[in-house]
Amino acid sequence: MISTIYIEEEIASHPRTLAILERFPETTKIMCERYGEIFNRKSQNFRLQKKQPALILARKHKSLVLPTPIQYGIGAEHNYYFSHMLNCLYDCRYCFLQGMFQSAHYILFVNYEDFIEDMNSTLNKHNNEPVHFFSGYDCDSLALDPVTDFTNEFLPFFERNPQALLELRTKSTQIRSLLKREPIKNCVIAFSFTPDKIAQALEHKAPDVNKRLQAILDLQEAGWQVGLRFDPLIYTKGFANEYSELFDRIFTKINPELTHSVSLGTFRLPKDYFRKLEKLYPDEKLFASPLTEENNSISYPVEIRDDMLGFCKDIITKHIPSEKFFPCY
Amino acid sequence: MIHIFCALPCEAQPIIQNFKLTELKQFDLFRIYQSKDKEIDLTITGIGKLNAASAVSYHHASLNTKASDIWLNIGVAGHADISIGEARLVNKITEEQTKSCWYPQIIFKAPCDSIALITLDKPSDDYQDALFDMEASGFYQMAIRLGTAELIHSLKIISDNAEQATSTVNADSVKKMMAKHVITIKNILDSLKPITLEIDSIISEPKEYKEFLERWHFTQSERVQLSRLLQQWNLRLPNDEITKHVIENTTGKSVLNVLREKINASEFVIHD
Known part of the structure; x- marks a missing residue:
């Protein structure tokens, strides 16, 4: 899977680096001073690199924990996100990472202890008020968990700090380490969904809808809280049928008591990212969707947006109480 | 090479x-x-x-x-x-x-x-x-x-x-x-x-691009629009021969308008 690992000299002897390297004895290892020497350099092609991404082990020096954009949140006033990884194992065509980065390599920041220290400072700043921390904006939270040991390292912090909540955003079925632990109330494993046919067309390399749903059922069975993220909603002729079939399938199976939150938002991208993606994948039908430009952002025209959001909201709020519903427009 | x-x-x-x-x-x-x-x-x-x-x-x-x-x-x-x-x-x-x-x-x-x-x-x-x-x-x-x-x-x-x-x-x-x-x-x-x-x-332009440039005049920004619209046409209307819809037009601008209208009027299905 991973044939090359770049290693920053500064973290070459970090225990996490050594543990990861031990898992890949046959892989080519290349030392570098800073990951920026490889990642996001000019004259690289994201689409080509995605065929054979390397793993880059690095140290994150600053901006470890950042405030989320204002409209994001699942019920708390104070919301932050952090990225122990950049880039994703999956290849979802709507993903903004393809527009944001020149490189498709996975960066793993091994200095988890600095992230946790930063989270602690953030918590202290807000006294004892609830603070939500989101993981999975710039990567899939769980897809590489067996390699990164991310959940085992971060969950103890949340066990100790019940006023903090962790959202693990994912499409992955790598839930073994979660199932081995006692569930905690302040961790939400949030799964993203699109209907089957849309997922098959756009979510390359990601587990199919049934597998994700099974992962949810397994987690709830073990007592974990899950979230449902219908973001991005993707427009297609007959979207209502496809989405209502998806909602029926999910809501008839999951345990509403252990469903923490449901959010949704329509497909949108910053204009610059969209233009880059359009060039990178000229044969991709998604980019020929009915779209409009508004405030430097590309999204569906307002009538399509309202139609999709209204339709989905009506169904979702029949299954869950409105206080668990978080539209992200 | x-x-x-x-x-x-x-x-x-x-x-x-x-x-x-x-x-x-x-x-x-x-x-x-x-x-x-x-x-x-x-x-x-x-x-x-x-x-x-x-x-x-x-x-x-x-x-x-x-x-x-x-x-x-x-x-x-x-x-x-x-x-x-x-x-x-x-x-x-x-x-x-x-x-x-x-x-x-x-x-x-x-x-x-x-x-x-x-x-x-x-x-x-x-x-x-x-x-x-x-x-x-x-x-x-x-x-x-x-x-x-x-x-x-x-x-x-x-x-x-x-x-x-x-x-x-x-x-x-x-x-x-x-x-x-x-x-x-x-x-x-x-x-x-x-x-x-x-x-x-x-990096290649849509197959009709060169032919359109030879037939009509497009400004630099119109060329960018043309490339994008031809791409969209080929994805959304792959079985609809494009030239017959625009042949009567005399300017590049009107060609772009026709392409835009036809594409917007077409149904969009993202998967096969």
């Missing part, structure tokens, strides 16, 4: 012979060879990183290279303990003088291992656990301005090591070593060719 760069004639000769390249006499600053179908060419750069960089630049200006082309630096190199005659791709190039580094992106199944390389200003017998050469940094830093990191590579054949120093290397032995690795070169090229085709498919 494939562009190969060797420092010395003895490194180049087996490649020239195998790919049946002939010298292009009109270029006199560096010796450039090319295949009959113009798909493969080779330039002899001379020794040293400055010569290598100049040769890449001259080659580009002389042969009009493209962003999807393959660039290969092939030659001999020293290493502390790798056996004489073995081949290695380069995964990191460090210029000893400036300490600048470059990382060729090997995204294909390589026919040999890859290793770091240090480009020196002078020959050295002070071997390390990295290849020694005198050209790769000059070649790479110029080629990366013209192509993409996934298609620019250095392949080195070990000519000397701690047991057999440079004094034992001569033109004949280099020719023999290079000849043995023509197959390695071919394997690498076979792996890289599909990547160039993929880049070509990404």
Whole structure:
């Protein structure tokens, strides 16, 4: 899977680096001073690199924990996100990472202890008020968990700090380490969904809808809280049928008591990212969707947006109480 | 197209012979060879990183290279303990003088291992656990301005090591070593060719684009819109012949309006 690992000299002897390297004895290892020497350099092609991404082990020096954009949140006033990884194992065509980065390599920041220290400072700043921390904006939270040991390292912090909540955003079925632990109330494993046919067309390399749903059922069975993220909603002729079939399938199976939150938002991208993606994948039908430009952002025209959001909201709020519903427009 | 760069004639000769390249006499600053179908060419750069960089630049200006082309630096190199005659791709190039580094992106199944390389200003017998050469940094830093990191590579054949120093290397032995690795070169090229085709498919304009430019006048910004609309047409209305809808229009602007209206009026299905 991973044939090359770049290693920053500064973290070459970090225990996490050594543990990861031990898992890949046959892989080519290349030392570098800073990951920026490889990642996001000019004259690289994201689409080509995605065929054979390397793993880059690095140290994150600053901006470890950042405030989320204002409209994001699942019920708390104070919301932050952090990225122990950049880039994703999956290849979802709507993903903004393809527009944001020149490189498709996975960066793993091994200095988890600095992230946790930063989270602690953030918590202290807000006294004892609830603070939500989101993981999975710039990567899939769980897809590489067996390699990164991310959940085992971060969950103890949340066990100790019940006023903090962790959202693990994912499409992955790598839930073994979660199932081995006692569930905690302040961790939400949030799964993203699109209907089957849309997922098959756009979510390359990601587990199919049934597998994700099974992962949810397994987690709830073990007592974990899950979230449902219908973001991005993707427009297609007959979207209502496809989405209502998806909602029926999910809501008839999951345990509403252990469903923490449901959010949704329509497909949108910053204009610059969209233009880059359009060039990178000229044969991709998604980019020929009915779209409009508004405030430097590309999204569906307002009538399509309202139609999709209204339709989905009506169904979702029949299954869950409105206080668990978080539209992200 | 494939562009190969060797420092010395003895490194180049087996490649020239195998790919049946002939010298292009009109270029006199560096010796450039090319295949009959113009798909493969080779330039002899001379020794040293400055010569290598100049040769890449001259080659580009002389042969009009493209962003999807393959660039290969092939030659001999020293290493502390790798056996004489073995081949290695380069995964990191460090210029000893400036300490600048470059990382060729090997995204294909390589026919040999890859290793770091240090480009020196002078020959050295002070071997390390990295290849020694005198050209790769000059070649790479110029080629990366013209192509993409996934298609620019250095392949080195070990000519000397701690047991057999440079004094034992001569033109004949280099020719023999290079000849043995023509197959390695071919394997690498076979792996890289599909990547160039993929880049070509990404950067090529929609098939009707040229015809439309010949038939109607479009301003620069209208050309960008035209390209995008043709692309969308081909994705949303693949079975609808485009020309019949616009043939009566007299201006580029009205053509764009018709394309836009027809596309917007079409139903959108994202999957088959």
